[in-house]
Amino acid sequence: MTTGAEPGDDQSDPSLNAIMSERRRLINLGYRLLGSLADAEDVVQETYARWYAMSAREQQAIESPGAWLMTVASRICLSLLGSARVRRETYVGEWIPEPLPEPTDWITGGSGVVGTDPAERVTLDESVTMAFLVVLDAMTPAERVAFVLHDVFRYPFGEVAEIVGRTPAACRQLASSARRRIRTAQTPAGPIAGQAGIVRQFKTAWQAKDIDALIGLLDPDAIATADGGGLAVTHLHPIVGSEQIARAYAEIARVTGDRTTFLECTVNGLPGLVARQDGKLATVFAFEIAGDRIRHIWAVRNPEKLRPWRIW
Structure with a gap:
């Protein structure tokens, strides 16, 4: 041209x-x-x-x-x-x-x-x-x-x-x-510091596979959605309900064990998490928090969508 x-x-x-x-x-x-x-x-x-x-x-x-x-x-x-x-x-x-x-x-x-x-x-x-x-x-x-x-x-x-x-x-x-x-x-969102604290508690409970603690941090009608795009293993349909999410995430922690580490970060301007598996970037988690409960979790695993995160 x-x-x-x-x-x-x-x-x-x-x-x-x-x-x-x-x-x-x-x-x-x-x-x-x-x-x-x-x-x-x-x-x-x-x-x-x-x-x-x-x-x-x-x-x-x-x-x-x-x-x-x-x-x-x-x-x-x-x-x-x-x-x-x-x-x-x-x-x-x-x-x-x-x-x-x-x-x-x-x-x-x-x-x-x-x-x-x-x-x-x-x-x-x-x-x-x-x-x-x-x-x-x-x-x-x-x-x-x-x-x-x-x-x-x-x-x-x-x-x-x-x-x-x-x-x-x-x-x-x-x-x-x-x-x-x-x-x-829209949901009423609390201060960023408060949201960060809830994400930190979620990370701790998840690493400990503490199902009761996870349920307590999730809204009863919470939804967890994942995006692998066929390029990474993940659940294909949203998981609905605090107990269902807690058990599914506890099982993920059990399967991945010590191979996975979590880092607190900012995702689209709000507190989130990055998961590294076997030393490599695996997943970015974004959260929607209403009051003191997590209402929605978005887990992006499609590697094509994680290009800006390569330094993690």
Whole structure:
């Protein structure tokens, strides 16, 4: 493909820094819409490829390059969300959004080097907690894009409408429907320190195979969901109920024994756990905690989703 320029080719171009400064915003958009950092990175690359495929005259005719990049990235994500629903039909087991560690722990380019470029990071806030992303994933593509653009990135509905291909009124309805889903799913979360304490107690009880202690830390209607993607052994269907989860996890601890160690960490901005088995990264656990009980556990074992965690 012939391009008008490549990133970094002409540092004297005053517009280049402005264009590349949008990268972090685009990564943040793509991750929230797709639930995958790898897919978000692909979207950003495709967006920039389309920009640099234009002639200098075409680029100069664009009044707001940043808005153009966001529009193109949003439309690519909208298309991918539609095809993702088809791909999920053949996915082995449950699909969970890709978990993210603290930004300082990120890996760049698969090289095993800790990432330092802020442009490569997702801002960790309430809109990227695992619980939030799971609710987003249950929305229709148009609903998800309309909500994220308006409620997270503060786009007016007129601009959202141009991206989604609906009327402003229709986009307002889409965002309103999405908001209702979020409110219905939301649970009152306590302070981070308190959540970290509950995760620590869970880790201790799990290592001790203390079923009663595990039950006491779980909501009676708790759900444990795992994602192996057919590439790692795990339960294919959600486990429902505190006693069922406690017994299943105690059995996992019995089988893996001393081969598994657990480390406390931050997963998508909230307290979580990393499991290492035989010295290698095996699983990342995210938790939803309501009050002083664990309401949901998400266990991501698919190695393709653990790329940002390689230093663990």
